[in-house]
Amino acid sequence: MHGPSPAKLLYHFHIVGQDFTIAGEVSSKIRRILQQIGASPDTIRRISVATYEAEMNVVIHADEADVTLEADAGIIRITIADHGPGIPDVEKAKQPGFSTASEEIREMGFGAGMGLPNILRCADDVSIDTVVGEGTRITMEFLNSPEA
Amino acid sequence: MKKVTNSDIIRLGQVVADIDLADAGAAAPGDREVSGVYCSDLLSDVMGGARPGEVWVTVQSHLNVVAVAALKELAAVVICGGRSVDVSILKKASEEGVVILLAKQSAFEVCGRLWELGLRHED
Numbered sequence: 001m002h003g004p005s006p007a008k009l010l011y012h013f014h015i016v017g018q019d020f021t022i023a024g025e026v027s028s029k030i031r032r033i034l035q036q037i038g039a040s041p042d043t044i045r046r047i048s049v050a051t052y053e054a055e056m057n058v059v060i061h062a063d064e065a066d067v068t069l070e071a072d073a074g075i076i077r078i079t080i081a082d083h084g085p086g087i088p089d090v091e092k093a094k095q096p097g098f099s100t101a102s103e104e105i106r107e108m109g110f111g112a113g114m115g116l117p118n119i120l121r122c123a124d125d126v127s128i129d130t131v132v133g134e135g136t137r138i139t140m141e142f143l144n145s146p147e148a
Numbered sequence: 149m150k151k152v153t154n155s156d157i158i159r160l161g162q163v164v165a166d167i168d169l170a171d172a173g174a175a176a177p178g179d180r181e182v183s184g185v186y187c188s189d190l191l192s193d194v195m196g197g198a199r200p201g202e203v204w205v206t207v208q209s210h211l212n213v214v215a216v217a218a219l220k221e222l223a224a225v226v227i228c229g230g231r232s233v234d235v236s237i238l239k240k241a242s243e244e245g246v247v248i249l250l251a252k253q254s255a256f257e258v259c260g261r262l263w264e265l266g267l268r269h270e271d
Contacts, residue, residue, distance in 0.1 A: 114190065
């Protein structure tokens, strides 16, 4: 093969909520795909952190989620749409240290209130649409930038 | 003070031998290069702060540790305080190429020994 394909790549995944035994697997699959399509190491690292955090938010808080990975001419977009409790106050959820995770989950080292801050730091653009009692859709965009 | 330079690369096998860690039997430590150390029990803190090639020192010993170590391309996870790890963790770590090391010592002791070897987490 010579060079990247100009065609837009589209993949779908599913995250099961509350199942910690397979938590992180969607992030791992996405990471392998990004390696196969030749995304830069820096981009892969940023996407790995952001998708893992978003995946864990689903596992910790929601019932399930559909994940879409789109890769297109230098932009990689990941959308995670869950059925879950929604986020009552998104600005509060973005603050480092804020978490609604249970004590049990915190003991596993989750719920440090670093999830959304990590996502915001790693992604080039983030949008969050949420409805309390229905669910949350987070869309993260990453420029496939070469190593700085 | 002894510090890591390009001419003084520290290999994982050397770390295991020098501070008396036990290889839990997932991926083999071998001659992976160790770039530094990160110590934390909060997974998101590791996701945000650890760098590729670092050794992660923690007391967490559940399955999700493997996912974090793999995604962050860490050299190894050192599980401290004499904790044991479940077979399911070793199986997953083998699949993902993650090295799991066990320390009888506390995380503090392990970090102190790693510091003495010249390893750092430079900002």
